[in-house]
Amino acid sequence: MRDLAQIDVIAPSFKRRLSGVTATVARLVPLQAQSIAITACAPEMPDEVPNVHWSRLLTMSRGGPSGPRVWHARRNVEMIAGLALRGLLGKRIKLLFTSASQRHHTGLTKALIRRMDAVIATSDKTAGYLECPATVIHHGIDTDTFAPHPDKAALRAELGLPTGPLMGCFGRIRAQKGTDVFVDAMIRVLGDHPDAAAIVMGRAVDKDQTFLDDLKAQVQDAGLTDRLLFLPEVPVWETPRFYQALDIYVAPQRWEGFGLTPLEAMACGAPAIATRVGAFDELVLDGKTGTLIDAGDVDEMVAATQAVLSDPPKLAKWSECARAHMVQHFQLQQEADAIIAIYKKLLND
Template sequence: MTDLSRIDVIAPNFKRRHSGVTSTVIRLVPLQAKQIGITSCAPDLPPEVPNMAWTRLVGMARCGPSGARVWHARRNVEMVAGLALKYVLQKRLKLLFTSAAQRRHKPFTRWLIGKQDAIIATSSKSAAYLDRDATVIRHGVDCEQFRPAEDKAALRTALDLPAGILIGCFGRIRHQKGNDLFVEAMLRALPDHPDAHALIMGRATANNQEYLGGLKTRVAEAGLEAQVHFRDEVPIEQLADHFRALDLYVAPQRWEGFGLTPLEAMACCVPVIATRVGAFEELVVDGETGNLVEIEDVDAMVAHTQALLADPEKMAQWGSAARDHVLANFQLQQEADAIVAIYRKLLAA
């Protein structure tokens, strides 16, 4: 059980279903725990992540070992909980919020943000939508976990994936993620490259099953079921292996808060074609680690995909450059250190 007398920072994650925020907490908190007393407060996390039951929040001591504790929220509901703990239960808290949204916040969210002691934005775009100053700290990736495959052919065999060139599109299956755009691009790009395959991997919630079914129908009607493959979401510990198995990654989103998948792909020496949403313009170096295209520009996705399929040497060069780019700028430890610096600043205030 977490010893709260040693905890200076609480990073809540109130959503039971796995999400991008969940991934962030799982990745960061164990690293940060080596530097500062921190715990998550979540319904279900891997055992290596320091965690506490939400029921302990009510009875925890008013002060932490440094006086106030930092409450690091990443969702509205967690900001609300922080305010309740601070002003109703009189816990000494410094309130911190990380904003990834790239849109004007609704009035209630703006009010909640105004009550925070400090704000982190995950990209310059996200910071531009805030009405107050924020520290920009971009997400990072674990470059030991996400690394190039030593034997890609053997890995493909182990994962039951096809040989040849493999193009991936991973994540939730829904309209805003642009899976239909990816399918359309692949239906146009793959017929001229019978050795190339596309892999769509991710979970569709109940209200997106019809959307997923429509994608599969389009592939069947095009007669490309042998080249376009669908796979359900895999456990998080298997995700890096699937990125390593790829030769090219496409991020076709219509909207994204930040978007980690391009970084995870690039860390595995996989170049990326991405739309200009989320933080993608700050992650992908156009013409060096991949290509950037406008939202819903399927023509550009097809053209860039075909160009790389026709030039495997360039695809490999861009993959190597992508790995170097992530190592230099987007390592997970860099993100963890930058956030811990914010924690320490708040605790010292």
């Protein structure tokens, strides 16, 4: 059990369902714990992630080993919790918020951000929506975990996935994520490439279940149920194997805050076809590590996929470049170190 009296930094993630924030905390905290006394505070985390139950926050000592503690929030509810710990319970806390949103904030969010001691933006675009100074720190990935598999055919057999060229789209299944655009495009692509297959992996919440059912019906009507597969969401620590099985990753979002999945896919050697939303145009080198397309454009997605499927040497080159670009510019250690520098500044102020 973690001794909160020895903890300088708390990284909350209160949402039980798998999300980008959950994945970010799960990746960063174990790495940061090698350099600073940090713990997550989440309903569920992998065993290797230092984690405490929220109830222990109520009785933790007023200060930490360095005086104040840093509370690193990534959602409104976590900013509110940090303010409550400081204002109502008298805990000595410095408040840090990371914003990934690329839209104008609500009045509540603006009010909360104004009360933070420091703010991080995950992209230049995100920083442009903030009405306060922010440090831009791109997300990174663990390029040791997210890495090409030495035997893709054996991995696919183990996972029960089809042989031949394989495209994938992972994450929440809903209109905002563009899952319908991916399905529409893949039905057309698979019709022209009988050796290829595609997978959608993720979950739909109750309000999006009809949306998912309609997509499955489309695939069934097209006679592609054995080649365009819908796979259930897996824990964040199991996703690397599914990226490793892909040849091409498609990020079809209509809107996105940052968008981590293309990074993870490219680190595994799968070039990304991504829409021009979120930070994708800061992550994907168009024509080198993948292709950028307009959001919601099925024809453009079909053309981009067809172009790379029909040119195996280009696919191989893009795969190699994608991996190299991630290793050079998007290492998780780079993100962890940049955030730790902010932690230390707050602890010492």
